[in-house]
Amino acid sequence: MDEVLSSTLQRAVAEQLDYLDHLVDAGDEATKMSLATHEISRLTTTFRTMLADHAPDEHGLCRACRTAPWRRAHCGLLKAAYSNLIGNPADHGNGHTGRHSLRISRTAIT
Numbered sequence: 610m611d612e613v614l615s616s617t618l619q620r621a622v623a624e625q626l627d628y629l630d631h632l633v634d635a636g637d638e639a640t641k642m643s644l645a646t647h648e649i650s651r652l653t654t655t656f657r658t659m660l661a662d663h664a665p666d667e668h669g670l671c672r673a674c675r676t677a678p679w680r681r682a683h684c685g686l687l688k689a690a691y692s693n694l695i696g697n698p699a700d701h702g703n704g705h706t707g708r709h710s711l712r713i714s715r716t717a718i719t
């Protein structure tokens with residue numbers, strides 16, 4: 610994908626997200642119900658697709674964010690998704706660390 614097309618697509622997505630934020634802030638109840646019915650499903654589908662693209666490899670490294678074999682980059686998408694959807698792992702205060710601490714915080718919202 611060339612730079613112009615990428616910029617155009619990124620701008621269009623950003624504008625759509627701004628529009629959805631506006632509807633959440635200024636929309637009436639019918640509009641918000643429509644958002645919950647239609648847009649949340651589209652957003653979760655989009656998020657799942659992005660997370661699949663950023664799935665860890667056999668070494669636990671993101672396949673999309675790793676740009677060179679010698680560079681062990683952390684996944685920016687996963688960090689942003691976790692902090693925005695669940696919270697800062699350091700703020701859980703549950704005394705648990707490691708991969709199982711994420712499971713505990715996840716069950717707290719169900």
Ligand SMILES: [Zn+2]
Pocket residue numbers: 663671672673674675683684685686687
């Ligand atoms: Zn990634």
